[in-house]
Amino acid sequence: MTIHLPDNPARADVLEARPTLWVNPAYRSGAINDKALPVRPDQVDDAQANWARIAPLLQTCFPELEASGGAIRSELIELTALRDALGYAGAAFGKVFVKADSALPVAGSIKARGGVYEVFVFAEQLATQEGLLGKHDDIRTLAGSEAKALFSTYTIAVGSTGNLGLSVGIAARALGFKATVHMSADAKAWKVERLTKLGVEVVQHQADYTVAVENARLVAEGDPSIYFVDDEQSRQLFLGYSVAAYELAEQLQSLGLAVDAQHPLFLYLPCGIGGAPGGVTYGAKKVFGDNVHCFFVEPVQSPCALVHMMSGSDELVSVYDVGLTNRTEADGMAVARMSAFVATVMRNMLAGVFTVADNDLFKWLSLAHSTQDIRLEPSASAGFAGPDFLVNHHTGKHFCQQQGIGNLEGATHVVWTTGGSFVPQEQYESFLQQAARL
Numbered sequence: 001m002t003i004h005l006p007d008n009p010a011r012a013d014v015l016e017a018r019p020t021l022w023v024n025p026a027y028r029s030g031a032i033n034d035k036a037l038p039v040r041p042d043q044v045d046d047a048q049a050n051w052a053r054i055a056p057l058l059q060t061c062f063p064e065l066e067a068s069g070g071a072i073r074s075e076l077i078e079l080t081a082l083r084d085a086l087g088y089a090g091a092a093f094g095k096v097f098v099k100a101d102s103a104l105p106v107a108g109s110i111k112a113r114g115g116v117y118e119v120f121v122f123a124e125q126l127a128t129q130e131g132l133l134g135k136h137d138d139i140r141t142l143a144g145s146e147a148k149a150l151f152s153t154y155t156i157a158v159g160s161t162g163n164l165g166l167s168v169g170i171a172a173r174a175l176g177f178k179a180t181v182h183m184s185a186d187a188k189a190w191k192v193e194r195l196t197k198l199g200v201e202v203v204q205h206q207a208d209y210t211v212a213v214e215n216a217r218l219v220a221e222g223d224p225s226i227y228f229v230d231d232e233q234s235r236q237l238f239l240g241y242s243v244a245a246y247e248l249a250e251q252l253q254s255l256g257l258a259v260d261a262q263h264p265l266f267l268y269l270p271c272g273i274g275g276a277p278g279g280v281t282y283g284a285k286k287v288f289g290d291n292v293h294c295f296f297v298e299p300v301q302s303p304c305a306l307v308h309m310m311s312g313s314d315e316l317v318s319v320y321d322v323g324l325t326n327r328t329e330a331d332g333m334a335v336a337r338m339s340a341f342v343a344t345v346m347r348n349m350l351a352g353v354f355t356v357a358d359n360d361l362f363k364w365l366s367l368a369h370s371t372q373d374i375r376l377e378p379s380a381s382a383g384f385a386g387p388d389f390l391v392n393h394h395t396g397k398h399f400c401q402q403q404g405i406g407n408l409e410g411a412t413h414v415v416w417t418t419g420g421s422f423v424p425q426e427q428y429e430s431f432l433q434q435a436a437r438l
């Protein structure tokens with residue numbers, strides 16, 4: 001199918017794969033309270049309660065969570081030297097932080113918030129249903145041999161560009177489930193290797209992410225012993241991610257940083273299929289209301305959320321439909337078609353989407369390394385363009401005016417860095433070399 005995108009200041013840039021900012025004309029205040037949406041704000045609280053309940057089990061399964069009591073949390077790091085290196089030294093940029101999901105324990109990426117959550121919540125449900133876990137029983141029972149014997153009769157399956165597969169595979173194997181990960185052709189060899197070593201079956205498709213997910217779904221449909229983590233539709237993944245907003249609120253509060261009309265909060269979230277950035281956006285809208293503005297960021301050749309949301313179409317529009325290639329080094333974001341579920345929820349809630357060139361991803365990855373020792377993979381560095389787009393780009397300036405934001409000196413920008421700490425040294429060095437060649 002060929003789609004003609006509507007007239008918009010960003011249209012030509014999108015079609016010619018130049019970095020640009022698109023602002024969502026349907027963005028409106030209070031959108032989270034729309035009763036027609038397929039999720040409800042109180043489900044974020046339920047998800048937070050679920051995380052708290054499974055924490056002791058997480059702590060038992062993953063020794064690295066000993067100090068946090070089983071919580072999977074990341075640091076909020078203020079940019080100092082990196083801020084200067086990025087050209088954000090001036091007061092006009094307000095405060096700039098990194099939310100370092102790149103170093104999240106257990107899975108080394110933002111996918112820990114979704115994949116680990118869904119697998120552990122499923123394990124709890126299954127054990128309850130099978131009479132292995134009573135209402136007042138210790139959740140750590142699920143790390144015992146009886147539970148493992150039950151879990152070993154089930155397979156957890158997922159389609160992935162890499163990191164979701166890692167998080168689901170790691171979580172599944174820790175509880176004794178079998179696990180199958182259907183990988184797209186973009187998946188990096190080290191991610192495949194790591195999973196294989198854990199005893200995860202990896203099915204590599206010579207096709208893109210959408211095809212990998214479709215295959216995984218098909219296999220799961222015919223087999224009741226397979227639990228399919230459906231990245232295109234899963235509410236559990238989405239809600240697992242959403243709880244990150246409470247964590248961020250706590251961190252901002254402990255730094256004495258207000259979020260209000262004079263101090264708006266901007267989140268820059270790398271987007272693949274949209275689950276992770278959509279979930280965080282949803283949670284942030286619940287927690288911060290109209291004073292948070294969330295922007296997705298995508299590679300210039302894979303802006304699936306941008307083209308779909310810009311099209312205004314009810315049918316999903318893919319990047320191929322507008323003549324783009326979906327080719328990018330940012331494997332986590334190499335997705336041609338966004339989740340329909342996320343598109344529905346984001347319709348009036350997402351402030352906009354900007355795009356970035358692959359070369360810039362490597363440049364920012366290298367700067368993050370040399371200035372503040374932050375270890376990123378290419379997908380994870382995409383958000384660094386955010387403050388520049390909001391402060392300097394004509395569309396960003398217009399957006400601020402429309403929102404009644406005079407200037408951004410009181411603003412807090414949070415660049416969500418979504419993965420990187422698990423990247424093997426050799427691969428990481430090749431990223432740095434690639435940056436040096438630019």
Ligand SMILES: Cc1ncc(COP(=O)(O)O)c(C=O)c1O
Nearest residue numbers: 163272273274275276332418419
């Ligand atoms: C590092 C990284 N960032 C961002 C994303 C995007 O998440 P989603 O596909 O849920 O939009 C991914 C997805 O795998 C990822 O691996």
